[in-house]
Amino acid sequence: MSATLTLADFAWKNVWRRRMRTCLTLCGIGMGIAAFVALVGFSHGFEQAWLKMYESAGTDIDVVQKTFMATTVAESAGPILQALPEVAQASPVIVNMMDVTADINAIVFGFRDDSFDLDAMKLVAGRRFHGDDAEVMLGQLLADNLAKKPGDTVDIQGTTFKVVGVYTGGSAIEAGALVMPLAQMQQLASMQGKVTAFHVKLKPAAKGESTDDWMHKAEAAIQAATPELRAVPANERASSNQLVVLAHAAAIGTSAIALLVGAMGIANTMAMSVFERTKEIGVLRALGWPARRVMGLILVEAAGLGISGGLVGILGGWGALRLMSVIPATKNIASASLPPAILAEALAVAVLVGLAAGFVPAWRAARLSPVEAMRYE
């Protein structure tokens, strides 16, 4: 029994007639999708790492500056927050990215030595730093990268610090980070009297009171006590963190450009394909195909190119993420995790790009008069 010819079969055979052109088109859209998957996956992993960091430390609320660009908070807000009945501890923190060698940069945290954030960092070697001495603790990933252990030194922006401890953190961010006394960080970053934020741990909710209600109450109290600042629940803070927002924006912006190039590849391929098949399209119309079915065929071809390129791109993007999670420059902050939602998004984007790119050629094909198309040389 012969096989049935379906619209999808027909579309596939049309696309595969020009193998080289199809392969090049798939590469184009594949690169766009790979960029999307890698960059969005990277920024997603970055956001998840921040969230995990807050969760592992037990941070309930992040108190930050209201504006986006001016990201420093007066250190004097600390005692005001600490005095609130809802607050167990308000820990000042500075976060920055710094060069720890000529080739390696890392996230650097500045904490007080009694900060609850340090409790989540499990020492695997050495000890915590004391007071404001020029001492640092290294996340295990960073320590391996730098080949440093307790007793060694690191130079950061011209200041020599003694490595006193190596820790494992709850997230990739902590594991690849460096931690130093707050006062040292303020000196390096010229932020005397200022911090990036306060990590706030709340006291337990009263019996019978829901966590959400307690959280809202605490937010309101903090807001009232420090009206110039913003109290953000930790789970929201992970997504609104300036670094995460910038990472997302850069990911979307860069991959949009790559996708545009891929889309133009599909549009060109479909336009050429319709042009070459003008006579054939006339024959389809003569055989009774309505214009919308012709348009449907071209759109199925374009969507097929999008999906195929998308699958190629997903594989490439995942590979790029894997690579970023092992190379020294990015392994401290990159995670190779790729949630299904991002894969689904990538495939949806690939299909939409294919359809959008194929629309004009499809519409033009549908408008061809049968007799003019069949006369075309």
Add this chain to the structure above:
Amino acid sequence: MSDSLLEVQDLRKSYEDGQIQALVGVDLKVAAGDYVSISGASGSGKSTLLQLLGGLDRPTSGKVLFKGANLGVDVDLDTYRSNSVGFVFQAFYLLASLRAVENVQVPWVGTKIPGKERAERAEALMVEMGLSHRMKNYPSQLSAGERQRVAIARSLANNPEVLLADEPTGNLDSVNSAKIMDILTGLQAKRGMTLIVITHEDSIAEAAPRHIRMRDGRIVA
């Protein structure tokens, strides 16, 4: 209401803003089951007439009636071509990327006809054309005569009432020409279809029970 299957009334077709007059007032009636040949020199308007009869184009003025309904006005042209007309062309116009039996299925692609039925009907048409051994071949692997037979099978896909053949033997040698004409006339007799054949060849033209001659966009005999 006309008792003709196809009728044209004062049919005119011009191109290039009237500079080229392909048909200049043609009147014709074709009854159901008729076998009509149309001949004439190049540029006489015979292909244009066939295209209008087949709903491939619209007239500049005049009417083309199918069972009394005005094509393009009372009857959608796509529906007419899909349900009532089959075409056979001089150049065959098979799709190079599809196997022979797949070419026969092209009229059904994207319709609601179940896949199994499509495959069975296509096979049956190929067998009817004597091409059971050529089902999986591509057009490039078929002889000219075999390609035209595949095209005829394809034209029968929707059980048309009218079969329009534009120079069906134009690219064939005399032996294959005779075979193809035998097939077409055999189908016409067996299925009771209306067959209209455009031809340059006198022998084919005069073999039809009704032979129309055209010159300069008019029927002259």
